Amino acid sequence: MTKSKIFLALSVSFIVGIAVRSFLQVDFLFFWILCVAAIALLTILYRKRPAVIMTGVLLALALGGAWADRKINDANEHLLENSRYVGQAVVDKDPERKEQYLQLVLRLKDGTRVVATAGTYAGIKYGDELEVSCPLNAPENKGADFDYRMFLAKDGIQYQCRDGSIKPTGANHGNIIYAGILRIKSALARNISSVIPQPEGALATGLLFGGGDQLSAKVANDFSRTGMTHIIAVSGYNVTIIAEYLILLGIFLGLWRKQAFWFAIVGIGLFVVMVGLPASAVRAGVMGGTLLWAMKHGRLANSLNAILLAAVVMLALNPLLLRWDVGFQLSFLATIGIILLAPLWESQFVKKHNALGLLEIVLLSISAQVFVVPVILLNFHTFSVVSLLANVLILPIVPISMLLVFLTAVVGLVSQLFSSPLAWLAFLLLKYEVLVIEYLSSWRWASVEMNGFKWSMMLVWYGVLLGAIYLANQWRQRRIAETAKVSLCLTEK
Numbered sequence: 001m002t003k004s005k006i007f008l009a010l011s012v013s014f015i016v017g018i019a020v021r022s023f024l025q026v027d028f029l030f031f032w033i034l035c036v037a038a039i040a041l042l043t044i045l046y047r048k049r050p051a052v053i054m055t056g057v058l059l060a061l062a063l064g065g066a067w068a069d070r071k072i073n074d075a076n077e078h079l080l081e082n083s084r085y086v087g088q089a090v091v092d093k094d095p096e097r098k099e100q101y102l103q104l105v106l107r108l109k110d111g112t113r114v115v116a117t118a119g120t121y122a123g124i125k126y127g128d129e130l131e132v133s134c135p136l137n138a139p140e141n142k143g144a145d146f147d148y149r150m151f152l153a154k155d156g157i158q159y160q161c162r163d164g165s166i167k168p169t170g171a172n173h174g175n176i177i178y179a180g181i182l183r184i185k186s187a188l189a190r191n192i193s194s195v196i197p198q199p200e201g202a203l204a205t206g207l208l209f210g211g212g213d214q215l216s217a218k219v220a221n222d223f224s225r226t227g228m229t230h231i232i233a234v235s236g237y238n239v240t241i242i243a244e245y246l247i248l249l250g251i252f253l254g255l256w257r258k259q260a261f262w263f264a265i266v267g268i269g270l271f272v273v274m275v276g277l278p279a280s281a282v283r284a285g286v287m288g289g290t291l292l293w294a295m296k297h298g299r300l301a302n303s304l305n306a307i308l309l310a311a312v313v314m315l316a317l318n319p320l321l322l323r324w325d326v327g328f329q330l331s332f333l334a335t336i337g338i339i340l341l342a343p344l345w346e347s348q349f350v351k352k353h354n355a356l357g358l359l360e361i362v363l364l365s366i367s368a369q370v371f372v373v374p375v376i377l378l379n380f381h382t383f384s385v386v387s388l389l390a391n392v393l394i395l396p397i398v399p400i401s402m403l404l405v406f407l408t409a410v411v412g413l414v415s416q417l418f419s420s421p422l423a424w425l426a427f428l429l430l431k432y433e434v435l436v437i438e439y440l441s442s443w444r445w446a447s448v449e450m451n452g453f454k455w456s457m458m459l460v461w462y463g464v465l466l467g468a469i470y471l472a473n474q475w476r477q478r479r480i481a482e483t484a485k486v487s488l489c490l491t492e493k
Helices: 005-026 030-045 049-075 148-153 176-195 200-209 217-225 236-252 257-274 281-295 298-318 325-351 355-379 387-412 416-441 455-492
Strands: 083-091 102-108 113-118 128-139 157-161 165-170 382-384 447-449
Touching: 005 049, 005 298, 030 049, 049 148, 049 157, 102 128, 113 128, 148 157, 157 257, 176 200, 176 257, 176 387, 200 387, 200 416, 217 382, 217 416, 236 257, 236 281, 236 387, 257 387, 281 298, 281 325, 298 325, 325 455, 355 382, 355 387, 355 455, 387 416
Parallel strands: 113 157
Antiparallel strands: 083 102, 083 128, 102 113, 128 157, 128 165, 382 447
16 A cells, blocks of 8 residues: 555545544544544554554544534533623624625634624724623524524634624734734725625625625625535635736746646635635635645646645634535535546546646636535525536636736725726626626526435445546556557557
């Protein structure tokens, strides 16, 4: 067994251990028994390499489960339950603007993080100091399908601050560098909204900074029905698509492919900073950047192990992500889909028909979509029939739209007059995207309710999918071996 396969087995075992504890509610005693069994196996068969490897696999699984158990138990402790907090708090995150209120994450004096709300008129921003008086309650779950309490717990938030008073008393109590990044982000967003009309302006902001909070309810529903909400979400898949276009742009500008790779890596870093460094964007940047680095070195095993390493590190820091962060699930699975399916597409289609790199972008999208569909069905209970068509029609121009929107925002810092031509070009592409989404969404059967989709169905989906990929790779390797054999025979003759 090669070192690469051993690493693969250990990484998967650690992730499976976290999954077993998170999804199946297995008791800690199970992982303790597993650990004892692994050590006993090593003691008896320590001279045999397969036994040593199996011991490592069992220990990795036990470690993942035990670590997840510790974090889940910590998240369910609410020592301040039903107490009232009166004192100072600092806004610990860029406020999220909802339709009727601001959602705030506050850091209390003892470091406890709580979620609270304020009126949209309040003008509260990151780093502001507030005088707070409110009861602290454990978050209430919103329906049987959404565990809001654990959703907040994954970000270190254990309480809701409701039915209280919040009054600003100071400013600039946050991280200076992060506050500066958010000010730049706010200035760029204002430039976009001042020169690009709605709803295209809201789409432009969503493309550049992630999130669809500024979309109207109707437009947001159209995006959902066509399966296109992913273009306004910061994910490893989206970052990979951006990186692909940055490489093409770098080559177009005269860079060598190696230089274009570093150009794309820098671009990913700037993009993550520009959207305000939220945890989801940082994770997406790590996923996309790791995949890009691994693909640069040209081997599937390298790519798969690199992504697994990134996932293991993230889950070691926060095992709650695996169960209670749908964004992490979608990023991870989309990236895995690209790794496993992209080589098959490339050998059959891309090398022959990849005009301007557009076919590769479309096939990357299909690869990602095939792997994330079960998670979407399980969490959101809808299946977009027109999703594939919408992706084919829209995805190839999304990075161009993002580039034009970015240039519009940056040039607008100097002069709105100079940014106007760029804004009109961006508007035309954004208008096309909105019209296509509105048209496809208007089809009666564009989206189908899938309330009956179960965990067992998802496991069958991935089992069949991975089996098909395995068989396709075996067939491809045989074809390569046969071609090499024929070439060798011809050379000898």
